[in-house]
Amino acid sequence: MNCRDAIEILDRMIFEEVPANVSFMQHLNTCSSCYRAYTDALKAREVMNLVRNSEPMLRDPGELTGNIMAAISKGPVKTFVVPLLLTRLLVAASVVLFILFGYEQYGIVKKISSLERQCVEIKPGSRYSDLLQQASTMNINEAGISFSELERRLYTEKGRTPLSALFMKKQLDQRNKK
Amino acid sequence: MPENLQETIGCIRNGDHTAFKKLVEMYQQPAYRLAFRILGNEEEAKDAVQESFIKIWQKIGSYDSSREFIPWMYRILANTSADRMRTIRRHEWVPIDLVSQKLVALQQRDQGTPADNHDLAILIKGLAGKLPETQKMVFILRDVEGMSSEEVEAITELTGNAVKSNLYHARKSVRERLLRILEKERTIK
Known part of the structure; x- marks a missing residue:
């Protein structure tokens, strides 16, 4: 046995019972520093035993019991346990609602994005704005005009339906493809 | 049961x-x-x-x-x-001198005389007072209360490996404290 192994045994010895080991005792007989560590470990173990075996005294246990009983005497034991099936149903319902809500929100965001793209196209010099200029006597090359405002003005000017602007754009796109 | x-x-x-x-x-x-x-x-x-x-x-x-x-x-x-x-105050610092004095007092009391709670508290704080919470809990349950590893796992809800790891580190700290306390005790006696 070497010193490293011996020290490992000594470290454990302080806190727990270690079975007798002949090679360990033989090493102690030959190594003075490990022997000194052994005597220290024995004293350390005595301190641990002292801590373990010293019972802290509970002064006036009757008073403690009385306090506990007074505290609990305010009412009967009430317990409510949520049935497991109900919990699972609630979780399943929450998941379904989350998915439906998420899907709906996705649809709305997609529509808004599409409308925003269309609004961007209504800018000075674009073919769409040129077409609308032809369709209306209004000068609608105004910076910052919204799509809904454009539709509203077209409706007012020519009595067309609000969808007319989209229809004209579609026609323009088809013409450009040809 | x-x-x-x-x-x-x-x-x-x-x-x-x-x-x-x-x-x-x-x-x-x-x-x-x-x-x-x-x-x-x-x-x-x-x-x-x-x-x-x-x-x-x-x-x-x-x-x-x-x-x-x-x-x-x-x-x-x-x-x-x-x-x-x-x-x-979680990490109550207790001077080594005081811990050693209390150790001597506990060792020298008559057999059968209950340990003084204050002396015992100082000794325990001196050994384990500065340990992190989980290490202290595992050390007290395992090495002071003498519970088995399975009991410690059941009480702390830690895994077996976590108990071993915390115990290893706690023992290392406590060992160092013990040797310092014993060193000081020699000068008192």
Whole structure:
């Protein structure tokens, strides 16, 4: 046995019972520093035993019991346990609602994005704005005009339906493809 | 679980105060011992025991009777003591000189004379007062209370490896403290 192994045994010895080991005792007989560590470990173990075996005294246990009983005497034991099936149903319902809500929100965001793209196209010099200029006597090359405002003005000017602007754009796109 | 304890718990579930008082009288001393060793303070330990038994009364309906009652009870006590430990000065520094003096006093008292609570508290704080919370809990349960690894796992809800790891580090710190205390003790004697 070497010193490293011996020290490992000594470290454990302080806190727990270690079975007798002949090679360990033989090493102690030959190594003075490990022997000194052994005597220290024995004293350390005595301190641990002292801590373990010293019972802290509970002064006036009757008073403690009385306090506990007074505290609990305010009412009967009430317990409510949520049935497991109900919990699972609630979780399943929450998941379904989350998915439906998420899907709906996705649809709305997609529509808004599409409308925003269309609004961007209504800018000075674009073919769409040129077409609308032809369709209306209004000068609608105004910076910052919204799509809904454009539709509203077209409706007012020519009595067309609000969808007319989209229809004209579609026609323009088809013409450009040809 | 002993039949008597099983019957007692059954009665407590039905709201029997007498049965609960019997449980308190049976276990308040070991509960106080554990709380004292964790907290190192008489009054805090008493408060922790009182709070724990009230929680046991309130939660007895949720106790799973297929599991051991004592680890369940000790888990409530350990958690309550740990909560209290956080609200008081957790890392109380105790000078080595003072710890060594108290050690000498405890060693020299007459056999049969109960240990002075204050001296014992100083000694325990001197050894384990500066350990992190989980290491301290594992050390107290395993090496001071003498519980098995399985019992420590049940009470702390740590895995076996976590218990081993925390115990290893706690023992390393405590060992160093012990050797320093013994070194100082030699100069006192």
